Structure formats: structure tokens, C-alpha cells
Amino acid sequence: MLEVSMNNLQFSYDKELVLDGVNYKARAGKFVCILGLSGCGKSTLLRLIGGLEKSNPEQLLVDGKPVYGPSLDRAMVFQDYGLFPWMTAGENICIALKQKYKTWDKHQRKEVALKWVNNLGLDEELYDKLPLNLSGGQRQRFATARAFALDAPLLLMDEPFGALDAVTSALLQDTVLELWQKEKENRKTIFFVTHSVDEALLLATDILVLGQAPSKIIYTHSFTEETKPRRETLYTDPAVLDLRNRLTKIINDEIAEKAYRLHEQKMNITDSENNKSVKKHIA
Ligand SMILES: Nc1ncnc2c1ncn2[C@@H]1O[C@H](COP(=O)(O)OP(=O)(O)OP(=O)(O)O)[C@@H](O)[C@H]1O
Ligand SMILES: [Mg+2]
Structure with missing residues (x-):
């Protein structure tokens, strides 16, 4: 269980400012779902927490400490699965276990890897296949199995079920x-990126929406144990219906604003091209 603290977190790729002052504290054991338009910086935020991008030591703390790089305390499920293509799907889990549990022999590693393959509803015969020969959904599940097998107190999941059909993702x-839920006193802290409002409503203890880049929250x-939606109440509880409408409206307003901005940019480009062509014509 790790607490994550962002204090006016800013981040740029070269000169492009992506995060512009994110303030948020996730208490240990929270399940935080992040919503926001494509390109707003959701993956960037996870990469910063995961230590894959460099953050300002005062602006991002995990368990009260600055993040100086990746750690086995933070397991990540990447948007593009992140499996090594030259290893079988099963070996991808075992190699991660080898890093964390240095005294385990290969039989112990395989036993735990297979347990998680089963937990994620995967057929054991897929264990020996290369990621290339798996479907997108199967790769995604192997990546999730690897993250859970590591038993890290902080899990960073980037649209892990985005590529799956409705039944499998459910x-x-x-x-x-x-x-x-079953870890009760010792729950992992999870940051989970999704584009689905319903997925966020179902999973989260806390939902946050990022605005367009350079983004802020x-x-x-936040839900309490009592107000947290369940699948049975997702479409019937008036409070959940109201929140779904609110979140959908916020996201739709962002889409409309972005579409308007893109349109304006296009018009400006066209105007300046027209001006150039008029000037050329006059000359
Ligand atoms: N390695 C990189 N180098 C330079 N710019 C990057 C890099 N990775 C992402 N960006 C840019 O940073 C911005 C935020 O990207 P990010 O991947 O965090 O968005 P996202 O919210 O996860 O989007 P999506 O929902 O499409 O996955 C985008 O403009 C993107 O082009
Ligand atoms: Mg992303």
C-alpha cells in the first residue's frame, strides 16, 4: 500500500508542456481511475509515477519519497502491453518474477506464473506462445497477469481492457x-487509465478527469464503501446515473472545445495560405 502525492506536478517533453500543475493525493489502498481525452497526458502521468519519466523530486512523492526511477514496488501494465516479443508469454511473467524473487527456482516461478495465467482466465497452452501469436486481448491479459504476479503495492494500469470485447472486459x-478488494487491510493502490466512464464508475474509489494538455485536473x-457503485446498481442507482451524466457532459464539453480549437487552427492555416496566394497573385 503506497500513497501517491502530486504537488503542482508539471512535465514537458522537450518544449511541449503536457502536465501543467497537477495536484492530487491518493491515499494508500485507493483505486484511482483517470479519465480524459486522447493526448491529455494520462499515460505520461502513469509513466512519471512509474519512474519511466523524470519528475521534479518536490512535485511527485510515492510513499513520501521522490521518484528517481522504476522500482519493483510499482508494477505497470502498459497501453501497448509491454511484453518482450522474443520471449514466450509465460517467460514474460517469469522474468519479472526472477527480478523480484531472486531465491526462487524456475519451477517456483512457473507455478506462480501459471496461477496468474489461470486467475486471468487464460488457457494454459497460451503460456508457451510468443506474444506475436496471441490476440490483443490475450496479450493484455498476460500483461495484467505479470503485474499481479509481482504483487507490487502500487499498480499502474494504462487502459488495460481497452482492446477487449464487452464480455471479456466485464x-x-x-x-x-x-x-x-480481497486484500482488505492491505489493498494495493491502483492508478487505472480508461476512456470508459462506466469502467471508471465500476472500479474506482476515486475518479479524476484530466483536462486537455497542458492539463490540470x-x-x-470520491466514493465511500457505501456509495461505491456495484455492477448491479450501475444503471439503477439515481446517484450513479447522475454522476455518469455529469462525467459524460464534462468529457463531451472537452471534445466540443477541442473540435472547435482544431477547426480554428485549420481556418487560420487556410487564411494564411489564402493570403500568401493572394499576395503572390498581386506580385
Ligand atoms: N515520448 C514522447 N515524446 C514526445 N512527446 C510525447 C511522448 N509521449 C507522449 N508525448 C506527447 O505528450 C502528450 C500526452 O501524451 P500521452 O501519451 O500521455 O496522452 P494520453 O492521455 O495517454 O493519450 P491516449 O488516450 O491517446 O493514450 C501528447 O501530445 C503526445 O504526443
Ligand atoms: Mg495513453
Whole structure:
């Protein structure tokens, strides 16, 4: 269980400012779902927490300490799965276990890897296949199995179920929720990026919405144990319906604003091209 603290967190790639002052504190054991338009900086935020991008030591603290690089305390499920293509899917889990549990022999590693392959509803015969020969959904599940097998107190999941069909993603949402819930006193802290409002409503203890880049947090919502939606109440509880409408409206307003901005940019480009061509014509 690790606490994550962002204090006016800023981040740029070269000269492009992506995060412009994110303030947020996730208490240990929270399940934080992050929503926001494409390109707003969700993956960047996870990469910063994961130590894959360099952050200002005063602006980002994990467990009260600055983040200086990746750590086995923080397991990540990448948006593009992040499996090594030259290893079988099973070896991808075992290599991660080898780093963390240095005294385990290969039989112990395989036993634990297979347990997680089963937990994620994968057929054991997929264990020996290369990622290339798996479907996108199967790769995603192997990546999730690897993260859970590591048993890290902080899990960073970047749209882990985005590529799955509705039934499979529902099953995996339930699996992740169950795995997180059953630890009770020792729950992992999870940051989970999604584009689905319903997925966020179902999984999160806390929802945050990032605005367009350079982004800040534009909306947050916290549930208590009592108010946290369940699959049975997701479409019936008036409070959940109201929150879904609010979140959908916030996101739709962002889409409309972005579309307007892109249109304006296009018009400016066209105007300046027209001006150039008029000037050329006159000359
Ligand atoms: N390695 C990189 N170098 C330079 N710019 C980058 C890099 N990675 C991302 N960016 C830029 O930073 C911005 C935020 O990217 P990021 O991947 O964090 O967005 P996102 O919110 O995860 O989007 P999506 O929902 O499409 O995954 C984008 O403008 C992107 O082009
Ligand atoms: Mg992303």
C-alpha cells in the first residue's frame, strides 16, 4: 500500500508542456481511475509515477519519497502491453518474477506464473506462445497477469481492457476488483487509465478527469464503501446515473472545445495560405 502525492506536478517533453500543475493525493489502498481525452497526458502521468519519466523530486512523492526511477514496488501494465516479443508469454511473467524473487527456482516461478495465467482466465497452452501469436486481448491479459504476479503495492494500469470485447472486459473488471478488494487491510493502490466512464464508475474509489494538455485536473469524485457503485446498481442507482451524466457532459464539453480549437487552427492555416496566394497573385 503506497500513497501517491502530486504537488503542482508539471512535465514537458522537450518544449511541449503536457502536465501543467497537477495536484492530487491518493491515499494508500485507493483505486484511482483517470479519465480524459486522447493526448491529455494520462499515460505520461502513469509513466512519471512509474519512474519511466523524470519528475521534479518536490512535485511527485510515492510513499513520501521522490521518484528517481522504476522500482519493483510499482508494477505497470502498459497501453501497448509491454511484453518482450522474443520471449514466450509465460517467460514474460517469469522474468519479472526472477527480478523480484531472486531465491526462487524456475519451477517456483512457473507455478506462480501459471496461477496468474489461470486467475486471468487464460488457457494454459497460451503460456508457451510468443506474444506475436496471441490476440490483443490475450496479450493484455498476460500483461495484467505479470503485474499481479509481482504483487507490487502500487499498480499502474494504462487502459488495460481497452482492446477487449464487452464480455471479456466485464470479466476482467470483476477479476481485478475482486483481487483488489480481497486484500482488505492491505489493498494495493491502483492508478487505472480508461476512456470508459462506466469502467471508471465500476472500479474506482476515486475518479479524476484530466483536462486537455497542458492539463490540470478538472474534476474529481470520491466514493465511500457505501456509495461505491456495484455492477448491479450501475444503471439503477439515481446517484450513479447522475454522476455518469455529469462525467459524460464534462468529457463531451472537452471534445466540443477541442473540435472547435482544431477547426480554428485549420481556418487560420487556410487564411494564411489564402493570403500568401493572394499576395503572390498581386506580385
Ligand atoms: N515520448 C514522447 N515524446 C514526445 N512527446 C510525447 C511522448 N509521449 C507522449 N508525448 C506527447 O505528450 C502528450 C500526452 O501524451 P500521452 O501519451 O500521455 O496522452 P494520453 O492521455 O495517454 O493519450 P491516449 O488516450 O491517446 O493514450 C501528447 O501530445 C503526445 O504526443
Ligand atoms: Mg495513453
